[in-house]
Amino acid sequence: MTFRSRTVALMVIAGMALGSLLTALFFMNDETEKAPSQVTSESQAYKNYEEKLKKTFDTIRQNYVRNITDQALMDGALRGMIAALGDPHSEYMNPQEAKQFLSSIMNSSFSGIGAGVVLKEGQVTIESIVKDSPAEHAGLQVNDQIRKVDGKSIVGLTLNEAVAKIRGPKGSKVTLEVVRNGGAPFAVTAVRKEIPQKTVSNKMMDNHIGYIGISQFSQTTDKEFFTSIAQLEKQNMKGLVIDLRGNPGGLLSVVVKMCEQLLPEGKLIVSTQDKAGNKSVYRAKATKVKSYPITLLVDNSSASAAEIMAAAFQQSGGYTVIGQKTYGKGSVQSSVEFSDGSNIKLTIAKWLTPNGTWIDQHGGTKGLSPNIEVQPFTFTQANLPEGKKTWKQDSNGTDVKNMQLILDALGLKPGRTDGYFDVQTESALKNFQKSNNIPVNGQLDPKTANALATAYQNVLRDPKNDKQLQTAIQFLEHISE
Secondary structure, eight states: OOOOBTOEEEEEEOOOTTSOOEEEEEEEOSOOOOOHHHHHHHHHHHHHHHHHHHHHHHHHHHHOSSOOOHHHHHHHHHHHHHHTTTOTTOEEEOHHHHHHHHHHHHSSEEEEOOEEEEEETTEEEEEEEOTTSHHHHTTOOTTOEEEEETTEEOTTSOHHHHHHHHOOOTTOEEEEEEEOTTOOOEEEEEEOEEEEOOOEEEEEOGGGEEEEEEOOBOTTHHHHHHHHHHHHHTTTOOEEEEEOTTOOOBOHHHHHHHHHTTSBTTOEEEEEEETTOOEEEEEOOBSSOOSSOEEEEEOTTOOTHHHHHHHHHHHTSOOEEEESOOOOOOEEEEEEEOTTSOEEEEEEEEEEOTTSOOOOTTTSOOSOOOSEEOOOOGGGGOOOOOOSSOBOTTOBSHHHHHHHHHHHHTTOOOSOOSSBOOHHHHHHHHHHHHHTTOOOOSOBOHHHHHHHHHHHHHHHHOGGGOHHHHHHHHHHHHHTO
């Protein structure tokens, strides 16, 4: 994908700084005819702005006591204008940041923790988490705020500057200081790994129910998706689960291709609307829909293009969506590249579901509601104990609460999950230590914490512990009988 100077391309953006994808829609320029009075007032306003900007620039250069480059001043002015919007999806990137950003779009993989982040109220905030990634294994969650990386604050940095610190060589460790729901900061350590950009996985489950997981919508996702469908159909598939959980979005052109070949001909997939009310409409082209039932899984980190697909299937195809209310990113961004290689992204339009709903969390209905709401099992919300401190009977803390949730998930019945380390919790922990050949001391020490983390990750990978997936399978089995 290329961007040309002075050319503005409308796009839906995944908002995923650790592997972002742009969605080009169409091109436009600023040639709309304006009334003379409007031109005069706008020209005067621009002249005043230009004068103030130049005077400020010159005053700083001539009088500011410390050294600062002209480039830093220009970058600061542009960042300030974008920051004034208060929009987490609008951003200025200097040449180095823009290069990194475009590299993350075009490369087939990247080395990091697999978490998509945005800036919200000045805080680097997790917007999505890649499945089976270091971020997921470390227990990070959507809406967690990352305050420090390896002990150094990232507050005040640009999004790309923060991302550069979170990324690193494959196999290296990174420690993040995280704030969740306004609580006390806590540390999370993750081991970076190569995050592949292969976006589609598939498997045949029991009773010939097919499963296709889509991690994001990239340039090859549609081809991978239809290849997966063909493979599953050859195995006599009787129902299909499309898993969009954790999917931050991606290329609109790709999700449209996927929807238009599966939804009834003429049905509305999505429409975009700019500030002036101008609309672009995308419709399905399938003359024959699939004979087997389809259901889609979503959660609160399904965003952007993932929400477009879920809404199209739900509202135009009559298919059932299962899970949790989605993230709510219904905005459209433009991108313009400057001659020095820098660029800006700017929200200039919104997209609407087939029934005309704007689901954006900043002014809209704040996400797409599933037909069947299913919350995950409580134990899946546990965080891995840090393992830096030893906890024993009569102690009380977050690590103890997480330990109790994990012991409960393992069927060891700690008796409570409120964070108080009582006699029954100690007994459950001793049973775990005994079965894992760990010194049976009844204490949550670093060795025990590591063993709990491994056991917990195995629990999470077991499809039987995926309440939303099991609900979808049962739903398809029932209607395909």
